[in-house]
Amino acid sequence: MSYFLGDSTIVNMGIGGDFSQGLLRRLEPIALLQPKKIFVLIGINDILKRLPIDEISKNHLTIIHALKEQCPTATIYFQSVMPINNDYHVVGKDGRMPTHEVNNEIKQLNQLLETHCANERIYYVHIYDALANDRGQLMHGLTYDGLHLDNNGNQVWTTLIRPLIH
Secondary structure: OHHHHOOOOOOOOOOOOOOHHHHHHHHHHHHHHHOOOEOOOOOHHHHOOOOOOHHHHHHHHHHHHHHHHHHOEEEEEEOOOOOOOOOOOOOOEEOOOOOOHHHHHHHHHHHHHHHHHHHOOOOOEEOHHHHOOOOOOOOOOOOOOOEEOOOHHHHHHHHHHHHHHH
16 A cells, blocks of 8 residues: 555555454554554445445444544544456355445445445545446456456555545
């Protein structure tokens, strides 16, 4: 992350394959750092695991409350969950999931997250549309597997959040 953003002071505490419940259990090290700004992007693995959207949304809200309590001076940015592209055979817990189904769930979750952010007076960063093609899927040329961003995708993403960092 710091490579793409050109800032060695940025600490990436994300863990590949993590779930919102896992992040909830790992908030203490974040609080110990008392960062000025916190950027959160989590939820796609929960959807692929077929957790109910309401449960994921509840976890998002719990994360927001915990961060506000444990890092009271931090500015918090929650990023929308990115679309997927099933042309690359992204699979969930129960096998291949239809892209439209997953992306519809992502949109539902993002709407709930945007509402939470407004209610809690934290920032919501809508990145979904900048990464989606006209079919609402993660654009080819921005991903190597339909789920994760490649270098081009990371460039698009960092262009969206870089102005918020400093």
